[in-house]
Amino acid sequence: MAIVTLCPQCHTGFTVLPEHLSRADGWVRCGRCAHVFAVDQHLYEMDDPRPVQEFIQPLSRPTLKRRSDPPVRNIQSRMWLWLLPVLATVLLIQVTLLQRHWLAARVPELRPALRWLCQPLACVVQSLKDPEQVSMESSSFKRLADNRFAFEGVVRNPGDAELATPSLELSLTSHGQVSLRKVIGAQQLGLPDSLPARRTITFSFDFSLDPALSAEIDGFKALLFYP
Numbered sequence: 001m002a003i004v005t006l007c008p009q010c011h012t013g014f015t016v017l018p019e020h021l022s023r024a025d026g027w028v029r030c031g032r033c034a035h036v037f038a039v040d041q042h043l044y045e046m047d048d049p050r051p052v053q054e055f056i057q058p059l060s061r062p063t064l065k066r067r068s069d070p071p072v073r074n075i076q077s078r079m080w081l082w083l084l085p086v087l088a089t090v091l092l093i094q095v096t097l098l099q100r101h102w103l104a105a106r107v108p109e110l111r112p113a114l115r116w117l118c119q120p121l122a123c124v125v126q127s128l129k130d131p132e133q134v135s136m137e138s139s140s141f142k143r144l145a146d147n148r149f150a151f152e153g154v155v156r157n158p159g160d161a162e163l164a165t166p167s168l169e170l171s172l173t174s175h176g177q178v179s180l181r182k183v184i185g186a187q188q189l190g191l192p193d194s195l196p197a198r199r200t201i202t203f204s205f206d207f208s209l210d211p212a213l214s215a216e217i218d219g220f221k222a223l224l225f226y227p
């Protein structure tokens, strides 16, 4: 990287040497067209300075009133060098937060970091709900005693993403008619809040019914759903 100057009149480029800046307050005469200009008003950075000519002459004494405004273009380009990484980081954080539910589902290890990012913004990282993926692999219902019953189910998440645990709707039937419907949440089933990818989890519980009702129960229907 070399510092060069361009003559503002004939646009010839010159390599800038320390003496150009120190002598005559930085005023130089163009070696091609003899135009006099302040070298610090026309500074540029160049990757390859080879084609640049080297015959500007520092003046022996200042013959023009010195202009004091700084090289604006140069300061602006340096500001952008600092600003670009900051802007890129802000953009990356914004995209990460927008896609936080999806990211947490695909890479559960990221969940603590995403929660930490969310804290100052009061946002939350939720598990994805995909009723098409989650299914009841098997279920069984049996009478333990006159009015005591037990239910066992196996819930399956065959997908690649961690998903929110659904709730269970259990309908108890009598001669094909629904006699009682119970909705049981993930916590009541003793299941974690989310189902890891490619996993099956077994759960079971038992409960008592009113003796008059329990005598009629002869079947059940179990359905998983997201409230």
Ligand SMILES: [Zn+2]
Pocket (backbone or CB within 6 Å): 007, 008, 009, 010, 011, 012, 030, 031, 032, 033, 034, 035
């Ligand atoms: Zn010139």
